[in-house]
Amino acid sequence: MVQQAELDRAFAALADGTRRDILQRLGDGPAPVSELASAAAMTVTGMAKHIRVLEDAGLVTTEKIGRTRQCRLGGERLDDAMAWISYYQRLWERRLDGLDAYFTLRKGTDR
Incomplete structure (x- = not known):
């Protein structure tokens, strides 16, 4: 089972739109921090803080290559x-299916 603290860090990291944008960009392939900063119109230092949060959450890995720091998913x-999300999605789908079956049955008996 997934540790709650790890999920907390992941969801906290995902709560920020800039960090979600970073993950979306990295879905296309690795990128240096400077490129990510430029695309987000922020300083490299500011971007590095976002990257650190993502890295601490295990959502991004970084590697120093020459003078640049390369990021990847x-x-x-x-x-x-x-x-975690899928578990609750299935739970709610089963509950809604049961509710649908209940109303379908009630509709048939109300005639």
Whole structure:
């Protein structure tokens, strides 16, 4: 089972729109911090703070290549978050299916 603290970090990281934009961009492939900062119209220092939050949450990995820091998706925590969401999605779908069956049955008996 996924540790709650890890899920908390992942969801906290995903709560910020800039960080979601970073993940979306990294879905196309690795990118240096400077490119991500330029695309978001922010300083490299500001972007590095966002990257650190994503990295701490396990959503991004970084590697120093020469003078630049290359970022890429680190999908393990995202997979954990998706598993958690999927569990509750299935739970609610079963409940809604049961409610639909109930009303369908009631509709048939009201005639």
